[in-house]
Amino acid sequence: MSSADIYREIILDYYRNPRNYGKITNPDIAQRDSNPLCGDELEMHLNIKENKVADVKFTGKGCAISQASASMLTELIMGKNFEEVKNLSKEDILDNLGLHDLGPARIKCALLSLKVLKSGLYSYLSEKLKDTESADKIKEEASGLY
Amino acid sequence: MSSADIYREIILDYYRNPRNYGKITNPDIAQRDSNPLCGDELEMHLNIKENKVADVKFTGKGCAISQASASMLTELIMGKNFEEVKNLSKEDILDNLGLHDLGPARIKCALLSLKVLKSGLYSYLSEKLKDTESADKIKEEASGLY
Amino acid sequence: MQTSMINIEDIRKDFPILKRKVHKDKALVYLDNAATTQKPIQVIDAISNYYLNYNSNIHRAVHELAEEATLAYENTRDKIVKFINAKSREEIIFVRGTTEAINLVAYSWGRQNVNKDDIVVTTEYEHHSNIVPWQLLTKEKDAKLEYVGVDDNGELLLDQLDKYLETGRVKLVAFSQMSNVLGTITDSEEIIRRCKKKGVRVLVDGAQSVPHLKVDLQKLDCDFFAFSAHKMLGPTGVGVLWARKELLEGMVPFNGGGDMIREVHKYETSWNDLPYKFEAGTPNIADVIGFAAAIDYLERIGMDKVREHEMELTKYAIDKMSQIKGIKLYGQMDVVKRGGVISFNLGDIHPHDLATIIDEDGVAIRSGHHCAQVLMERLDVSATSRASFYIYNTKDEIDVFIKSLYRAKELFRL
């Protein structure tokens, strides 16, 4: 897809005015990752209450795609059922962003936030919920993202 | 040069019936070297008396060229003046062997004995005669042989 | 001339070098394949094509050339996963060759896991690259290096292995799946079975096996596996270290630099994911890409066919060579148990002299210790001559070789 399609008003808006930017004190889930190739960094904080995402925030440094993607992901999952969040796919994220056919280098930018989210869920599932089966499944999904 | 020219009767004879093969007990000079590429080994022993080569012997394993060359070298220097021996050149050896235009791999076989001899003279000159100038000169010659 | 198995005429057309003459007018008979093989035009073109059309550094840029180059480079990794039946691409590390692969293991795994009085076991028929790294390591750690001996048939003396294993102090057994001198095909699965029973790690040097036999890592069940592209139709400067993911995860990095890091700070640094953690600096991009063409080539022929062709040639050569009076052939004579590598000595002709003589007839063989001096000591020779075959060799070529051996005998009045 061409940059004119990628850098639409909405992406730039989320890049420049990120929703849910910040940290949660004592979050249930805190996960940080960086992309070793480009140096983009992302940290996500979540609170889970009654099987729902009660709060979610992120901080990070990086390109418009990775930061807008992270911000839009927080909006997407806020208040959502934990099960739904667990099942989010690569396609869900790209649909949500309206970004398709990104090249192999840039698709990583779009999916970094999902990777961080899934890694966070992995820790939560394995350490707090002791649900190793779901945990392992989600870990595999995370590492298979790109 | 063709193998028919290399493997003349005389070379084969020196290969199969090496003159001066063996060791000297308590030699003035004892020097060993091997060719790291092909594994040929050579050890030379010399006795120097009144500035002359009083005795010289060699032992070794290797190809017809390297072993014949070593044996013919011992004959060449036996009884010779120390000065003359010091000044032996690559060309002298190849003339003596009757081998010219050897390829870069095989010329090393022909010159291994001269290299061992020169290294031995180096130790003798520097350690016994304390003639560092001549020693350094001959060391350089040895390392420049191939 | 062709064996029943593969169409050699067609294959030979892909190797332009086979048309060249040496010593003015002699057709090249290349029988030095255990040292390095020739390359088909498909491999040569793949390398040129990279430089002509999409040369770029990889992994870190977003421009089109970089994306194309990165895809092609990573594509080779995927092909290798399939070719040796690895579990995942994270286990495939590109190195310069077998030698670097083994040294990587010695540095990154060995220095962490081998301690004072531990034992590393290797064999008497190893290549120097599977001996010297272990000498360096065991010396540094004040550990011991032991050798499994070789019998007169060129087979490993597995009783000796058992003896070492029983000490309970063995940390690693390292051996080659095929000897580069004797051609012996090691009974690898049996060795690995015995090591696993004792919880001992195993490194397999596949430099001579991967080019000539179907290798299946899931069946083999070793822990480390190394091989070189240049011995299997691929370019010089590329090889592979495969290792179990769990092991790679626990290992410290080998070289430090670009690409192998996640985040570098002044005083602390974190490592990249596998396999990149072990690929520091700009890799040999062009040749890794060229390597894929070599694997494609071998897969198109089929490794079974490669093996059958070589068995036929080896049998033919052994039959003819055995008839020469005064020749000594080393190792196993049963072609089912050996590869297409034949070491020999002819009378008292030194291998270097022999190689020089037959080179005049266009025949390229190797002479010397073949980087296996420990084996030379065991065989009580200073050197051997070695002829080794590959998919493009023919029986006609073996006839030229044999004729040339007779000429050498004559020159040496034997």
Added chain:
Amino acid sequence: MQTSMINIEDIRKDFPILKRKVHKDKALVYLDNAATTQKPIQVIDAISNYYLNYNSNIHRAVHELAEEATLAYENTRDKIVKFINAKSREEIIFVRGTTEAINLVAYSWGRQNVNKDDIVVTTEYEHHSNIVPWQLLTKEKDAKLEYVGVDDNGELLLDQLDKYLETGRVKLVAFSQMSNVLGTITDSEEIIRRCKKKGVRVLVDGAQSVPHLKVDLQKLDCDFFAFSAHKMLGPTGVGVLWARKELLEGMVPFNGGGDMIREVHKYETSWNDLPYKFEAGTPNIADVIGFAAAIDYLERIGMDKVREHEMELTKYAIDKMSQIKGIKLYGQMDVVKRGGVISFNLGDIHPHDLATIIDEDGVAIRSGHHCAQVLMERLDVSATSRASFYIYNTKDEIDVFIKSLYRAKELFRL
């Protein structure tokens, strides 16, 4: 289009890739030369020619192919001796690239010479490959790693160097002769003078300098010097470590294996002469041979001309770029003191986004941390965009690049 110095039209004809189109119909404008350069047809042909005509393993065989290959391989070594004005061919060690060269020094020299509480000094503008090996080494040895800072002009703060040198505990100072991000040409001779006074060894990373400046090791007077072929028209997978002979003689081997040994016995082994002691295993023969063609190419043009051309392009680019509102250029603006590498940021456009946008216009630049995260922290940015030039670039291409930057601004509504 050509500058006054060299005939670019002629040069460009030698680089087939420059005729290719990207994104369907855009002429390629390749400004990612600090990452890797393109290759002239002479280099590509030298590699093919090797595989087509005389491919063989080297050093150990006596057949004709082996002799030809060995001569060609060693010929490159002789050319390098002249190109960087080394004293002897024994000091030239072929490695995969700068990264491996520096790691070799860290393993073979560093582990012997750097001890507890010793200091290794590097700089804030180093590439990861001149930081991570020293982090690993100092960690292993419980030694310290210190950094010479960078001022706002992109110059090293030599006072800090003096401070470290005064402790008397510095064993090595390692720095790059040209920064791959800021383009700063380091005042290397001055640094080396100060180190020599204190008897401190110096390693110079020449990855960015050798391709672009005349380097004279006798004048420079450092102890170790590293560079990569792929950044100077040569193939991927080859680089050089140069070191003083006395130092190399005292160093322990790096990798163990074939070629680097004199004699291998079961329990003791002796090393080959220099430089072979440090070249274990089958080297990257084809690419070492190809490297000679790259050096020939650069020598035919003349390194002075290369430098003049790049200075002219850099000045032109800086002038045009400075006029763009909201742009920030990093480092030195005086082209006498810098090379043809320009790092910048444009408004709040992230470098990756910028690179993606201008790639659509055919312009290949690099974006990211450039393997210099310590410098990124110092500059307080997470990334920069970087355009870098070489002999085949033209002012017309810079115009295309500039125009594309304006388009990016527009897309980002700046």
